[in-house]
């Protein structure tokens with residue numbers, strides 16, 4: 001057996017992030033972190049510790065002030081905006097606290113939205129894939145219903161299906177259960193856990209709920225812009 005460990009889905013080295021021009025405030029102070037491919041990881045930390053800032057960097061939505069971010073073995077900090085957008089669309093999925101569905105569109109149309117962001121072509125296979133993903137989310141009967149007619153938990157399931165449309169290696173979820181009641185939140189979390197196991201999709205989930213963090217294989221704690229080991 002070779003001792004070589006598989007390439008992590010994300011590898012950060014010395015990642016720093018500062019805000020401001022005249023008065024510069026450093027929020028992340030040199031983060032070293034590996035997220036294993038296929039892992040379910042919780043990101044926790046007090047308010048203001050830098051979780052959202054870190055998630056924006058991991059999602060290639062913002063750039064670090066210094067350091068290296070590798071996604072599936074590919075250095076990202078030297079890419080231009082167009083290449084970052086392309087890589088983001090291909091490799092990452094996003095789930096937010098608020099589902100950001102378009103209320104006047106059906107569940108299936110909402111799942112297909114990332115296609116428009118990538119200026120891709122809709123074909124029969126993707127149409128079917130969106131339906132199959134919604135079926136897996138327990139929403140077979142809701143495929144053609146308007147998003148505005150769905151419950152909060154159903155809407156968040158649609159958002160998870162949308163994040164999986166292009167079969168990303170990593171889904172970044174920012175308090176995905178924060179807007180749901182405890183029982184519905186646990187159901188949505190369990191669904192993400194099942195999808196992680198079935199498909200090998202890595203999930204990084206920001207949560208304030210220690211009970212949910214305990215269900216993950218690993219918890220990363222951020223304190224004052226540093227990973228607390």
Ligand SMILES: Nc1ncnc2c1ncn2[C@@H]1O[C@H](COP(=O)(O)OP(=O)(O)OP(=O)(O)O)[C@@H](O)[C@H]1O
Nearest residue numbers: 019020025027045046047048049050051052053054
């Ligand atoms: N665009 C910005 N410009 C200046 N400062 C910012 C900016 N974004 C975040 N900060 C600061 O960075 C620090 C970390 O904020 P961040 O939102 O990342 O924390 P958080 O851990 O996600 O907090 P919460 O749990 O409350 O969402 C805070 O002090 C915040 O004021």
